[in-house]
Amino acid sequence: MTRARDLARAFAALVRHRRGYLLLEWIRLAEQxxxxxxxxxxxxxxxxxxxxxxxxxxxxxxxxxxGHVNRVTTLRRAMYGRSSFRLLRIRSLTRP
Structure with a gap:
């Protein structure tokens, strides 16, 4: 468990600090x-x-x-079956 925790923390540091050049070394350690x-x-x-x-x-x-795709998808699902495409277009182009 300790080894798994150390590897998880090392991977989190790779992601947090954008150290992609160390990824292959991390993969080798994890596979071993x-x-x-x-x-x-x-x-x-x-x-x-x-x-x-x-x-x-x-x-x-x-x-x-x-984020924009998620907003439009949520809006579309909320309006499903209630109105026309024209209203959906107007609501998606105007920011709430």
Whole structure:
């Protein structure tokens, strides 16, 4: 359990401080002596290593776009069956 806790904290530090260049080393450590679920997680990270490394290194984020998509989806679900597309369009283009 101690090893799993240490690896989880190390991974959290990688994410928090954007140290994608250390990801491959973390994966190797996790695959060597971590509990089975953590080894599986490390294997999934290795499958798309370039994308995960870029996500942990580059400063760009799609968070703003995802926020707008979530807002429109929530609005659409709330209005389902109650009004026309025209009203949905007007409500989604005007900010609450």
């Amino acid at each position: 002596d971590a509990p089975k679920p953590m080894k599986g997680f490390a294997g999934f990270l290795r499958q798309d290593l370039a994308a995960v490394t870029a996500g942990l290194t580059l400063p760009w984020s799609s968070g703003v776009v995802e």
